[in-house]
Amino acid sequence: MFPSLPRLTSLFNAAAVRELSTSAAQPKARMLRTNRGSLRSKLVLALAAMFLAILTVNEIVGHVVISPEFMVLERSSAIRDAHRVRAAIEGELEHFKDLNQHWATSLASANSADWNNTNLLWACIVDSDGTTLWLHGQEFDSDPTIAKLLQLVATSTSNKQSNDNSNDPSGILRTENSCLAFFSASPIPIANPDSLSTSPASRQLMVGRKFTANFLARIREQTQVNFSIQPPKQPNSSDSMVLWETADALMVEFPLPCVPIADISTAASSTSDASEAAPQPSSANIFIRLPHQIVSRADHTFSLARNLFILGSVSAILSLLLILQFLVVSPLNCVRDHFNSVGVDGATPSPLALDCDDEIGDLSRAFDAMIKRLNETQQQLSDASQASGRSEVAATVIHNVGNVLTNVNSLIDTATNRVGTLRVEPLQMLACQLQEPDGSPELMQATPKYLEGLAIKWKSDKDSLAEILATLNDNVKHIHDVIRDQQKYADHKIEYRTVDIASVLSDAIACCEARLNENLVRVAIIGDPNMTAIGDASLLLQTIINIISNATQAMTHSQPDSRTLTIKLTQNSDDLHIAISDSGCGMTPETLARVFDAHFTLREGGTGLGLHFCANTIKQLGGSIHATSDGMNQGSKFVIQLARPKTNSPHPSDTAATTHHRVPS
Structure with a gap:
């Protein structure tokens, strides 16, 4: 039923190679030129600022000290x-x-x-x-x-x-x-x-x-x-x-x-x-x-000295700019053009032909040595990238499987508690009393009624255990789906289909049912769940499970009567929006800015890969996801946007129906 370990290793290698090929296919997109002004203009601005600073100091000294x-x-x-x-x-x-x-x-x-x-x-x-x-x-x-x-x-x-x-x-x-x-x-x-x-x-x-x-x-x-x-x-x-x-x-x-x-x-x-x-x-x-002869003569002398200083400074600045243009700016322009031809345009690296014996000449020779060194380390970088890709894929699989195993453990604990509450001892005592030859008539008369009630109670326990085992079986199947979907991701063969949102939400709530029940979390669905979107049902299911698990964890310290998980569904002519809100601890603006970063977590023992996986998955499905929060202890909201299938039928309007889900205890 599950892929073998060699098969998983090959899947990880394939994912890493695909990631490298995707990165290499878009070199120019990652090397955008940003025109931030030439060196000459920066030098002019720096000298002008220094000149103005000197004039300001000169005026201050003249008015504060000399006058x-x-x-x-x-x-x-x-x-x-x-x-x-x-x-x-x-x-x-x-x-x-x-x-x-x-x-x-x-x-x-x-x-x-x-x-x-x-x-x-x-x-x-x-x-x-x-x-x-x-x-x-x-x-x-x-x-x-x-x-x-x-x-x-x-x-x-x-x-x-x-x-x-x-x-x-x-x-x-x-x-x-x-x-x-x-x-x-x-x-x-x-x-x-x-x-x-x-x-x-x-x-x-x-x-x-x-x-x-x-x-x-x-x-x-x-x-x-x-x-x-x-x-x-x-x-x-x-x-x-x-x-x-x-x-x-x-x-x-x-x-x-x-x-x-x-x-x-x-x-x-x-x-x-x-x-x-x-x-x-x-x-x-x-x-x-x-x-005012002394002051007027001093002002006149000071003004004359200042004008001579300005004239001399302007002449010195112009001379310095000409020298910098000849000695620095022109050679640096050659170096910049050569760097762009190699790094942006993809030209074959060639030595820089600069007849300079100064630091710029040393820079050109260092560039040639760097190109040689980069060629030698490129293979090492490729190997390291493959290993990093395998590690990233393994961490993602472990995280998603861990979420499901948490629900499995909760279901097993619930089933164990139900089995422990089965009343078998009274039935054994009844059998012993019936075997006695001088049994009382009242006992014989009450036995059928007692057995009937016991049968009804056992039937209820049977149905409950069957429901728990069915949910447990769904979670085990979901583990298989996680590994299967990772295989799709590694092979880059995700099939985009029309996804039934109601089925995905139902499966996600069922997978998290034991944990929601354990934390007394009330689930409310606002809007008509009978909507469809373009994507992959299993990947969307993993994403929603991740968000629900995080929301449940965020509400563990809230008041039990205020723990509510709200799922609001809206749509327009092109997109479907799934907004999942909780009443938990909330997030600061600093946390919101990094909430989807890899390995970023504020929870002790967390991996920081759950929401990072969600962001990558939704992006892979052609949608978007963003998070909002009004601050600490104000709850959080995650909004998923997916494309709707193109149909010629009129779009149904948004409804205001609200469905409440509570896992029976």
Whole structure:
């Protein structure tokens, strides 16, 4: 009934040879050219990307590192200019104080002071009692600011120690008519202090000089800084320096060492030192405007360097491309054409005629050596392929037979359990009692009825055992069909016939009946099973058995009342679809992507050949198969698509009938 072992070996060899011949018959189909761009274009893109990266880094360095450093340098230069201007004005103030002391000394020696050509606004002698003798500019006597200043000088005169000139009032102030002026007060020495009843330091000479345009021009020339004196624009303290930027220049603002009116009033009403008073807003600030020369020159220099770098880089890239075209791209094109002629067009291998002593020449010589080596190993590869083919066929046969043997074992266990439940002992006891001479009449009367019931029970057991043995016989026949179908596959003589789908589904459920019953799986068929398709009934039966076995295994950990195997049948004018769904553990997207790969399995002890066989078989029958799942614990679905036979009769519409199958326990 079964083929012998030598016959199976010959079948395996035939399958391997057929597989090799099929692979060799389509060499060009497996060596498709894929145009992914030339080496030259890739080099251009790589160099362009590198060039853009360098430009990007260059711009980032320019804006993040260089420009801020030049701005700091420009601000430092502006601060130095501001300090230089302030020092020059303070030096002029010290010079004016010295000049005032000279004038005071001249008055003490009865020499008349020369007020001409000194730009003095006023000159007066102030006594400690507040008496003022105007020598020049008496019109300022009505100026409130000058009046407060005279009061300050009188107060300092009364508190002044003899020959102490360190705290002589001096500074810069703004008069009532907004005129800026230096002022200074110096004590007038007394030639013969013994003849006087008052203190020698009781009088002071207080003078004021206007800020003239010539004075400001001289300071600008001396400091080489262009500045102006204006009312404050930025809120600041009396000693702070403020920098801000405009569109084309850097502005520096700092206060003049002016004595505000509030300070004069405070000093006049208190004997405390003026330097300890709280700072007051300045009445005049110095403004320095510095054009962005450093930053603009730096930007210009940086832009020039960048343009030269771009020009040099483009020239270098073009030169490099020409060199690569001559030294690399052209020889590689020759190598590529030769490889295509041998590998794709099937030309006879011949040596590469490249006059190169570099790595490309080494590549051509290595190619010749590779062709020689490939010819030597081709036979070894053929032998290995045959052995691999025999192993693949043997593994497939073992897997399919193993599925059937699993059902056979379940049927044998069921039959054994049924035989163990046969009630033979009570019948033996009845026979012993009937053999007794003094048997009771009631026993004799009840015996026919008991025997009748026992006969009915045994008949039911007989029918059940007969059904199990019939199913067992079908499974044994299916093992024979597996080996016979493998012979067809090896000989490449599959006969395509019209397959009755109802018969295939019935046989598949019957073969898996014991295992379905053991796992409490409910089978539901949706649609009219009376459909036909083009294919091989035995191969389609093996495929459906494989899918049902996997689905049953996937539902072993589900709740017993939710274990349902659904087979849905649909058809259209050309195709028939068999969708087999389970309520098992489901599959992840990663598992779905490899579910039909050979030797891929997530089940311990699995071979990974069942679904791989299904995919190959359905493809061999001219159909297709695919799997879907909504995720873990969401079940899985396998859909088989087969061609329908071509008939002139109208196609019946899909029905919605549902048939439920439950294996009786």
